Amino acid sequence: MASTYGVAALTRLGLAYSCSSSRDKFLVPQCCGELTIQSCSRVSNAISRQNREFIIPSRSKIREFRLFNSVELDRFVTSDDENEMSDEFFEAIEELERMTREPSDVLEEMNDRLSVREFQLVLVYFSQEGRDSWCALEVFEWLKKENRVDKETMELMVSLMCGWVKKLIESEHDAGDVVDLLVDMDCVGLKPSFSMIEKVISLYWEMGEKERAVSFVKEVLRRGLVFSYGDSEGHKGGPTGYLAWKMMVEGNYKDAVKLVIHLRESGLKPEVYSYLIAMTAVVKELNEFAKALRKLKGFTKADLVAELDAENVELIEEYQSELLADGVCLSSWAIQEGGPSFYGVVHERLLAMYICAGYGLEAERQLWEMKLVGKEADGDLYDIVLAICASQKEAGSISRLLTRLEVTSALRKKKTLSWLLRGYIKGGHFDDATETVIKMLDFGFSPEFLDRAAVLQGLRKRIQQPGKIKTYLKLCKRLSDANLVGPCLVYLYMKKYKLWIVKML
Incomplete structure (x- = not known):
């Protein structure tokens, strides 16, 4: 001793x-x-x-x-x-x-x-x-x-x-x-069967001494000490990662991110897994931020709050961009220090970040990056990215992502096309949504009632625009042929001739 x-x-x-x-x-x-x-x-x-x-x-x-x-x-x-x-x-x-x-x-x-x-x-x-x-x-x-x-x-x-x-x-x-x-x-x-470092951090945390917990982690990193007690399975990535995890449990996601970045930029060397934990904190913060924005939009629609002005919109975008920048920085450190074995999980975290932020092109890129390193993403993730790209009308990405339809089952085809349809609806691209509904009908799939109703309502609001009436009538006819809507009476008014025309579909 x-x-x-x-x-x-x-x-x-x-x-x-x-x-x-x-x-x-x-x-x-x-x-x-x-x-x-x-x-x-x-x-x-x-x-x-x-x-x-x-x-x-x-x-x-x-x-x-x-x-x-x-x-x-x-x-x-x-x-x-x-x-x-x-x-x-x-x-x-x-x-x-x-x-x-x-x-x-x-x-x-x-x-x-x-x-x-x-x-x-x-x-x-x-x-x-x-x-x-x-x-x-x-x-x-x-x-x-x-x-x-x-x-x-x-x-x-x-x-x-x-x-x-x-x-x-x-x-x-x-x-x-x-x-x-x-x-x-x-x-x-x-050699206890648990990590004494984690025990010390927990003691600090339970006593409300969070700053002293940070000081303790800094001291451990400064001395370059490595404690390996008992079974390390289930640990949160060492002192930095464990402290960041404790912060995340309390919902302090941004603090967890700042902790890891601060320690790294202070010349200390946090363990590699702490970067992944901090990236998870970025994902959670982006997700909570997105939920808050959706609530705010709901309040705005209900006239409970005023619409955001240009300055507030800029602040929102800036905050989101800063979070993404932190995540990218953490990912580069993880790849740099962790090597090829970390490629898959890093791209997985980046994918989650871009999905939460609604960045379609960047999210699509992470899907292919994961595929290249041998970590195939789940089919649902492809569909979510497809919906984001559809809402932004990224034609190239949509085309690449839809190539998977050729080798998927009928159930997966319907699910993918449904995501595509909802993406178009969210983005207000109702002509493309109409084509997607027709494509689903051609495959023998029945779109969900709410999806059909949303497309018809969107077209009806734009029916006065040139050419929109034809799209509306075309969709009504296909839905009627598939017994998804009852007989329709369409009233057309020709202003030039002061003439009303009634047409049954």
Whole structure:
């Protein structure tokens, strides 16, 4: 176990600190008021012992030790443990507290004389407030080397460490001190089945210390530390990604994006997966933004709010463009640092971004990019992009996307043509919508009632325009032939001759 991070910082914290002749030792905080700093070697300990006050506990006093006021360990230590402590247990405690010999020598001597439970109680004793917690780490490290750490002992030590970490956070110590503690935890071989970095971030978050959580992540990245605890499956991409994910859970999508970009532009190196998480946040923010715009348009139609002026429209477009620019920036970093294995998922995120923003041409491009890297998009995504392109009347894109009709099933053909029809309707392109309805009828498909009604209504509003009457009559006739509308009476008025003509379809 080694820690080379700032002895001076330990003085400010009031941590118990000690050194052995073999290597430096970092003692975890006990948070019991102001503790003295003890920084010395084993030799200097022996020389200056008369000037130092070591409290060697009596056996009756040891039997009264409890930790429940600082760390919850009820499931590990019970009142019955007091009766199970042997004389060898108290002897080991006294020897370790004297610090006249290396802890490993003391433990080796006691190896066959102490039970697993008594070794656990030694850990508990030295983890108490006011005790030399360095010994707890030494004991665990020795147990690890001797392969005497079972599941229960591991859980006990993890609980102790979590308690120490929590105390550091509650005491508002610097993020660097928390990282120091995690480093020592890693050095002694403590490997929980979860990420301690994520645990620390969660503690900060639950306490409402969001700025300190950011400082902690910065410190981890600044030192370039890599913690790999237990099974990494399911983690949110490391410290940056996990913190960004926590922000997203609360709906702070823009903050998550800003976090990742800020860390990267500050010269730090967030993990690659954090870029993907930030891109997901861009997608969610664009989606929420689009929902808000649809509500606003609904209020405008209902005359509940005034129509947006040119300045507000410009601000809306600018905000959307900035979000897309952030997403593109994140995608370039992900591809640059992640390599070919990230191509597919990056283009997938970009596709979602452009769909939410309603950028048809860019979305179509991402579909083909995904196809080129071997990640075929779902058929529904092709249809959604087709509808966006239809609303914008992007003839080239529509033509390319419709080539898939030749190799799809009848059900998929109907679904694709329905999306195409709705895209034309949304964009107000009713001549094209009419042709799409007729095409569906030629294939033997029946367009949805609302879609048919929307096309007829759109044509009827434009019936006074030159040539529109023919399109309207043509559609009415085809729908009537397919028994989708009843007989129609069309009234035509010829102004020149002041003549009304009634025609049945």
